Amino acid sequence: MFGGFDYDVILRSLPILWQGMQLSLLLTGLAMSGGIVWGTLLALMRLSAFAPLSVAAGAYVNCFRSVPLILVIFWFYFLVPLALGRPVGPFYSALIAFALFEAAYYCEIIRAGIQSIPRGQVLAAEASGLTYWQAMRLVVLPQAFRNMVPILLTQGIILFQDTSLVYVVALKDFMTAASVVANRDGRLVEMYLFAALVYFLICFAGSYGVRRLQTRVAA
Amino acid sequence: MIELDKVNKWYGALHVLKDCSLAVSRGEVVVICGPSGSGKSTLIKCVNGLEPFQGGRIVVDGVSVGDKATNLPRLRSRIGMVFQHFELYPHMSALENICLAQVHVLKRSRAEAEARAMELLTRVGLTDKARAYPGNLSGGQQQRVAIARALAMDPIAMLFDEPTSALDPEMINEVLDVMVGLAREGMTMMVVTHEMGFARKVADRVVFIDEGQILEDAQTEAFFAAPKSERTVLFLSKILEH
């Protein structure tokens, strides 16, 4: 198996690897969107003066942050079909697991973002007759999100790496595709090196982009 | 138009407003002064319900502010407020700042709101700054946009909380000029300020507040000529020195 580096196996498997990558990217994009929407709601709940809401949101966040992601993916693979009473397939169960899990992290990022906006902004908005929710939606959240774009994207890059965990529910993401080829053709070194290189390049480029953006937001 | 009757407020154990009673009639300009921490901002924020109060009554244009059934957003939309630190929305241009509540509270069309905004920008002398963002405006310009933003709601009264105390000296007058213009047009105004020149020029009455208590409430001439309380005299001597 260590006899000579076989570039050809990589070329031959590019179509299947590309299919895997599409799934990884799709999962990342959808889970991020869902996670940010649900995370924003959770953050607003946590900041609510109504105790049951803030306690419930706090408990949610702490629970998800105390459990390994891989377990959450597993559970939802078994639980979602049970809850819905019909099979949903590994893609949707994994998507739901990621979105709900990520929301706990996004919640904390967004909460800090909202709290960083001076209280005077809400006062000014409310003084003009806007309701609390209008003030949030039109004045506070747009400012908070503009400040948070870099952190949210960084969290997205971490999520992209974490999507490789879907191998536990036999979803063919990029990592799984590489691993399948590696075992089938007995080319472990080539495939795993190539997979590592691809993850590294994407995440490195992503981080670089975020840093560029950060200096622009700060300016 | 604005009536406060024995208003009391606590922040925890701190008794910030003690039996404050005050009335502002339609078209009247009342200046409120007093040392820092005496409760001026708190008092003025109680008037439009931005701060809750625990005792007494505040009635604005026949509406009881402290009443649970009162629709506060609706009441606030009819009272303009200007803050010490302007509080313009930094992610919106001057024009958008002035349009926001017109569109979302008064339900004016965008075109209508923009027309009104341009009218007011012209009035405060900032026609050419409609597209500028607050970050690119001087303090005096920002405060004038903030006044235009409040006026855009066609308020029945205006509240000012130290509108010039965050400004560089050379910008104070451009803001005061706008306020003098408003006062002369008959706007009902409650103004927290230490600008005694402004008070002498347009105020009908001056109120002095110290440690949460209204110690003096007098016609402007009488206030400066013969203040009743010793603490008012002391306060005036301090701020009139420079």
Ligand SMILES: Nc1ncnc2c1ncn2[C@@H]1O[C@H](COP(=O)(O)OP(=O)(O)O)[C@@H](O)[C@H]1O
């Ligand atoms: N949100 C708050 N919580 C607790 N104490 C406050 C709060 N806001 C103001 N205070 C206190 O209430 C007093 C009056 O404050 P304020 O109305 O801002 O005074 P002024 O505007 O006259 O300087 C001060 O002692 C201040 O520290």
Ligand SMILES: [Mg+2]
């Ligand atoms: Mg104050």
